Amino acid sequence: MRAARALATLDEVELGDHVCWRLQAPGVLHEDAWPYVADGALYGDKIVIVASGDPSSSASFDEGLRPPGTVVLDLPPSTDGDGVLAAVRREARTAAREGFRAVRVLTERKPVTAPGATEELLAQELKLDEFAAESGAMVVCAFRPSEWNGFTLEHVTSVHPHEMGTRAQRPAFRMYCTGSDMWSVDGVIDSEGAPAFNAAARAAVRGTSTVTLRFDRLEMIDAAGMHALLDAARHRPGRRIVIQGANETVRLVWELAGYAGADLPVVMAA
Structure with missing residues (x-):
């Protein structure tokens, strides 16, 4: 992998x-x-x-x-x-x-x-x-x-x-292909990295109706990151983002934010 x-x-x-x-x-x-x-x-x-x-x-x-x-x-x-x-x-x-x-x-x-x-x-x-x-x-x-x-x-x-090459630090997260219309996301998505994550997610949903994001290696996503994710899906009507492999912390934050079970274009899969 x-x-x-x-x-x-x-x-x-x-x-x-x-x-x-x-x-x-x-x-x-x-x-x-x-x-x-x-x-x-x-x-x-x-x-x-x-x-x-x-x-x-x-x-x-x-x-x-x-x-x-x-x-x-x-x-x-x-x-x-x-x-x-x-x-x-x-x-x-x-x-x-x-x-x-x-x-x-x-x-x-x-x-x-x-x-x-x-x-x-x-x-x-x-x-x-x-x-x-x-x-x-x-x-x-x-x-x-x-x-x-x-x-x-x-x-x-x-x-x-x-x-x-030289750089001050690694990006807070990386998003890369691990299958057809499937992207692995690793690292941390917080208020600092949310704009980059929003731009990457928007680009990913441009050419397909459903995109899968694997969160197996994602350590944490905060409210800003979740908003960036939802905004990316809503930016192009008819698109759907499915989240797989999220850890317990990410799932808990998702639920506390009121997104679990909601009629949203982003779905946290079991």
Whole structure:
């Protein structure tokens, strides 16, 4: 079963991992990512670089540094999550036919300030995480903290089960794929982490009518976290969130808040 963990180096990336890599400025992506790319050639993996319309994210790999079979997806910045995922899935299918063990996806994320951009980014990351979990692909998403709003980067980090790079502290919670329309949530969701949890839950329910959240590893959720959960389900009418595996403390708080048995779009399953 997948579990959240921190990585010291890219050599530790394993099949099915989805890594939030916080780059140390002013690092050069192709130099810092070379161990990840080189291991792909060693283990028989196909390298897929998602350029997202930014020449700087892939140009340096043009200088004779790409292993055979490397593919660069030069997608327009406006490409939505479905478009990115479809392109990556196509390459994964092709890689399987060509005899590669798996695909290694590398992309440097760039901030977008358009309305709704944060939720769109989170939805895209959740889809990539689901893809990694179900296919065994490795996905490394690189972020330069100096370019990002701190709150947005915290939101994004929370939907990656694996993390590498320096940071002040781990996010209070992580949400990551453990099955079809099923997401494991670990850590603590309090007033500080509630906005990020709300954004992640909203993104998760965008494309399906029912989402299951596994709370087996969730230590605690307070009133702010519960409100964030309900708000996410109500944000898109017709959506339903089912909670499974909650511990006794979480169940007790849920009942004391008056949510047990209520006609709500969030259900605490037995």
